[in-house]
Amino acid sequence: MAKEIIFLILFFLSCSIHISLANQNYQSFLHCLYNNIQSSEGNSDIIYTPSNSNYTSFYLSSIRNLRFVNSATTKPLLIIAPTNVSHVQASVVCARENGFSIRARSGGHDYEGLSYREVDNSRRFVIVDLANLREIDVDVTRGTAWVQAGATVGELYYKISIKTNLYGFPAGICPTVGIGGHISGGGFGTMLRKYGLASDNVLDALLVDANGDLLHKDPMGEDLFWAIRGGGGTSYGIVVSWKVKLVPVPPIVTVFTINRVTKEGAIDLMSKWQSIAPRLHEDLLIRIVAQQIYEGGERQVQAGFNALFLGECVQLVELMETDFPELGMQRQDCKEMSWIESALYFAFYTSDISKEALLDRGTEPYRYFKAKSDFVKEPIQKSALEKVLSHLLDDYAGVIIMDPYGAKMDNISDTATPFPHRKGNLYNIQYFTEWTQNDTTTYKKRMTWIRNIYDEMEPYVSTNPRAAYINYRDLDLGINELVGAIASYDKGKIWGEKYFKGNFEKLALVKARVDPFDFFWNEQSVPPLFAGHTLLSFF
Numbered sequence: 175m176a177k178e179i180i181f182l183i184l185f186f187l188s189c190s191i192h193i194s195l196a197n198q199n200y201q202s203f204l205h206c207l208y209n210n211i212q213s214s215e216g217n218s219d220i221i222y223t224p225s226n227s228n229y230t231s232f233y234l235s236s237i238r239n240l241r242f243v244n245s246a247t248t249k250p251l252l253i254i255a256p257t258n259v260s261h262v263q264a265s266v267v268c269a270r271e272n273g274f275s276i277r278a279r280s281g282g283h284d285y286e287g288l289s290y291r292e293v294d295n296s297r298r299f300v301i302v303d304l305a306n307l308r309e310i311d312v313d314v315t316r317g318t319a320w321v322q323a324g325a326t327v328g329e330l331y332y333k334i335s336i337k338t339n340l341y342g343f344p345a346g347i348c349p350t351v352g353i354g355g356h357i358s359g360g361g362f363g364t365m366l367r368k369y370g371l372a373s374d375n376v377l378d379a380l381l382v383d384a385n386g387d388l389l390h391k392d393p394m395g396e397d398l399f400w401a402i403r404g405g406g407g408t409s410y411g412i413v414v415s416w417k418v419k420l421v422p423v424p425p426i427v428t429v430f431t432i433n434r435v436t437k438e439g440a441i442d443l444m445s446k447w448q449s450i451a452p453r454l455h456e457d458l459l460i461r462i463v464a465q466q467i468y469e470g471g472e473r474q475v476q477a478g479f480n481a482l483f484l485g486e487c488v489q490l491v492e493l494m495e496t497d498f499p500e501l502g503m504q505r506q507d508c509k510e511m512s513w514i515e516s517a518l519y520f521a522f523y524t525s526d527i528s529k530e531a532l533l534d535r536g537t538e539p540y541r542y543f544k545a546k547s548d549f550v551k552e553p554i555q556k557s558a559l560e561k562v563l564s565h566l567l568d569d570y571a572g573v574i575i576m577d578p579y580g581a582k583m584d585n586i587s588d589t590a591t592p593f594p595h596r597k598g599n600l601y602n603i604q605y606f607t608e609w610t611q612n613d614t615t616t617y618k619k620r621m622t623w624i625r626n627i628y629d630e631m632e633p634y635v636s637t638n639p640r641a642a643y644i645n646y647r648d649l650d651l652g653i654n655e656l657v658g659a660i661a662s663y664d665k666g667k668i669w670g671e672k673y674f675k676g677n678f679e680k681l682a683l684v685k686a687r688v689d690p691f692d693f694f695w696n697e698q699s700v701p702p703l704f705a706g707h708t709l710l711s712f713f
């Protein structure tokens with residue numbers, strides 16, 4: 175009995191010591207920030223403590239997934255919204271000195287919310303939100319642009335378009351996606367087959383590393399510059415801006431959307447598409463969005479064939495007649511427009527809105543979602559497609575999006591950047607399910623649906639490893655396990671090789687060089703691999 179009381183007393187003592195130490199660190203952290211971050215308007219618009227009346231709305235402003243908006247999700251101790259690159263550096267230095275961890279957030283689109291939450295609430299963390307660092311400087315003469323990380327893909331497209339119609343940029347389809355996270359993980363959209371990924375078109379970057387140093391490409395070192403272009407956000411530091419190469423686009427491009435339901439041969443067309451789409455002319459991308467529609471009193475599978483052609487209708491019709499006559503594409507399916515209008519078309523399924531719509535960043539989340547991804551290397555037999563796609567008719571189903579690779583993607587080596595899914599991949603699949611009701615039944619049914627269809631697809635997709643796309647982050651693939659305070663490389667390989675295949679080892683070696691103490695950690699950050707030395711040799 176006495177023993178237990180002593181134990182309890184000791185326990186409470188050690189707790190309170192712990193708490194007061196933590197408070198001390200918090201005070202000293204705040205102190206450090208206030209000393210290093212100066213703003214003419216005071217600091218309340220840069221440092222958001224929970225007592226700031228704008229803390230919650232700012233926290234929610236770029237969250238996209240309601241799955242992580244609930245009382246079980248621990249909020250950050252602070253949100254820092256730098257307005258100057260030096261604030262990012264100060265955040266890193268102050269957080270590290272005082273034992274706090276950082277989540278960097280650019281557009282907040284992370285599928286698993288890792289830019290604003292911790293899965294098991296194990297570390298005390300703050301968010302460095304780059305939304306106010308979003309200058310875009312387009313240099314038309316050189317065909318380049320510097321883009322700060324907090325800008326969105328839509329803002330970049332818009333800023334290019336108000337300066338020139340000669341250039342575009344090959345990034346994602348959704349305009350609200352943040353440049354910071356997007357390019358860090360690759361980034362692809364409608365010009366993928368002609369120009370590759372967004373990260374394939376990066377010329378330089380500015381990175382704040384774990385020491386708080388601001389590095390350009392050269393002092394960064396070739397290996398680190400390699401790692402940040404596709405190795406996924408977080409692991410190596412905070413990117414504050416990218417210098418990108420703009421790509422030439424013609425004054426007129428053509429888009430079409432052709433929808434076919436099962437009765438109109440949708441599955442047969444999808445089956446043929448698998449070998450046709452990756453071999454089409456590089457100027458032509460035809461993606462598929464397959465989903466359930468309710469028509470004529472029944473549920474049917476509909477395949478939407480959604481295309482961008484970097485040229486005019488006449489040529490497109492010719493190409494389609496030669497290469498994919500089965501789709502029955504005709505002149506009247508063509509919509510000719512400028513490249514920037516095509517960005518609107520893919521984002522909103524109409525180009526009849528003002529291009530300022532690309533600047534809308536949204537203000538808060540409005541739906542729950544879960545996604546998973548695959549790569550396909552051999553066409554899937556029609557009978558198998560039929561069987562799997564029938565799940566689109568289930569209650570609580572989702573959509574399946576197929577993006578064709580080939581052309582330029584076949585012509586970039588697997589090791590040129592961390593993104594390894596190049597030659598030999600016919601297309602990428604994204605499984606996606608979303609809902610708006612806040613109830614556990616819906617949640618469970620949706621999650622079960624997507625996990626089941628993923629399991630069923632196993633025999634038909636890439637193996638050893640079953641590959642996945644880091645920007646479609648999926649924590650079902652595995653998460654980091656800590657050994658002491660540092661993520662284990664061996665455990666990390668389980669999820670890491672799915673995203674990066676053979677490049678994972680190099681990513682981990684670079685990590686050990688630039689962030690040996692794993693300051694930039696999250697559930698799927700690259701763990702350090704110490705080759706030939708142990709961490710002890712750093713002391």
Ligand SMILES: Cc1cc2nc3c(=O)[nH]c(=O)nc-3n(C[C@H](O)[C@H](O)[C@H](O)COP(=O)(O)OP(=O)(O)OC[C@H]3O[C@@H](n4cnc5c(N)ncnc54)[C@H](O)[C@@H]3O)c2cc1C
Nearest residue numbers: 280281282283284289346347348352354355362407408413
């Ligand atoms: C609706 C929607 C549509 C999408 N469409 C596409 C698409 O067409 N094509 C495509 O390829 N992808 C698409 N994506 C996926 C998207 O590319 C990734 O979610 C991407 O990582 C989002 O970047 P972000 O800056 O918005 O996200 P964030 O959530 O801010 O960040 C994502 C990850 O990167 C880290 N990070 C963020 N900023 C930085 C930084 N500056 N430096 C270092 N690390 C950072 C975060 O900590 C987090 O781990 C889409 C996502 C959504 C939600």
Ligand SMILES: *[C@@H]1O[C@H](CO)[C@@H](O)[C@H](O)[C@H]1NC(C)=O
Nearest residue numbers: 217218219225226227228229
């Ligand atoms: C909150 O935001 C509003 C609107 O931007 C601003 O007027 C107000 O000063 C902010 N409050 C604080 C405490 O910063």
Ligand SMILES: *[C@@H]1O[C@H](CO)[C@@H](O)[C@H](O)[C@H]1NC(C)=O
Nearest residue numbers: 240241243244245246612613
């Ligand atoms: C959903 O419901 C739960 C439990 O009632 C609640 O904690 C949570 O805040 C709700 N989420 C939203 C986004 O309304």
Ligand SMILES: *[C@@H]1O[C@H](CO)[C@@H](O)[C@H](O)[C@H]1NC(C)=O
Nearest residue numbers: 210212213257258259260261
């Ligand atoms: C950003 O910070 C640097 C270093 O403190 C300073 O020299 C510069 O003037 C600041 N820029 C702006 C726009 O405030």
Ligand SMILES: *[C@@H]1O[C@H](CO)[C@@H](O)[C@H](O)[C@H]1NC(C)=O
Nearest residue numbers: 368456581582583584585586
């Ligand atoms: C592939 O790349 C090589 C060298 O960069 C280039 O010469 C060739 O034209 C490219 N082929 C295609 C199909 O893009």
